[in-house]
Amino acid sequence: MLSSLIPPAFFLLALAHFMALLSPGPDFFLITGYAIRYRLAGSALICFGIASGNAVYIALVIGGWQIMKDNHALFLIIQWAGAAYLLYIGYHLLRSRQRDLNWHTVSEDRVSKGKQFFLGLASALLNPKNSLFYMSLMTVILGRDVSAAQQIFCGVWMVGVVLIWDLAVASFLGHSRVQHLLSRKIHRIEQIAGGVLCLMAVFLLVGV
Structure with missing residues (x-):
């Protein structure tokens, strides 16, 4: 039963998604x-x-899936655009150079739980790259033959990975040794992630 929920391209999807998480953005x-x-x-x-x-962006991508799936020309355009976007991300990550991370400061007053949640939600929703990225992953990598159940499975997986990763970051970044290590090595992580995304984008463009 579980195997029927896992699409053939799930590993590629999971890898591309995790590579993107390794690059620090606004979130x-x-x-x-x-x-x-x-x-x-x-x-x-x-x-x-x-x-x-x-999760909101993933749901929007899944909700519009049938429209794209039934229109071959539209789906082909989105496939090429999505692969090009992954290549664009990878290229800029490959150009990463060593730099000091800009550790932001916040108010001395403890932030309420409601404000914490709103800050995180707004950060994700107000970043238009999120919608483009998930559109790229869901259309380019999964292909046209994926089922609705498989899309939902992949969506739940990606939301879960985002949550676990962010919680891990929050858990460890309070330590000064971790901060120092990141400030010296983050560009290497970005370069590796960029290389993987570029290779994946080229492979997908050739296979379209």
Whole structure:
């Protein structure tokens, strides 16, 4: 039963999604700013808010799937655009250079749980790259023959991975040794992630 929910391209989808998570974006720096001062207790609900925002975009992609699936020309255009977008992300990650991370500061007052969640939700929803990224993953990698159940399974997986990753980041970034390590090695992580995404995009473009 479980095997029927896992599409053939699930591994590629999971790998591309995780590679993207390794690159710090707006969500990463939001979590960092609060985790450094308040640790996990003051940033956990930010992580839940970010995961919820990602879930909204994934649901929108799944909801419009049938329209794209039944229109071959539209689906082909989206496939090429999605692969090009993955290549664009990978290219910029490959150009990453060593730099000091801009650790944000926050108010001395403890942030309420409601505000934490709203900050995370807004961060995810107000980043238009999220919608393009999930559209790229769901259309380019999964292909036209994936079922609705398989899409939902992949969507739940990605939301879960986002939440677990963000909680892990919040848990560890309060330690000074971790902060120092990231400031020296983050560009290497970005370069590796960029290389993987570029290779995947080229492979998908050739196979379209």
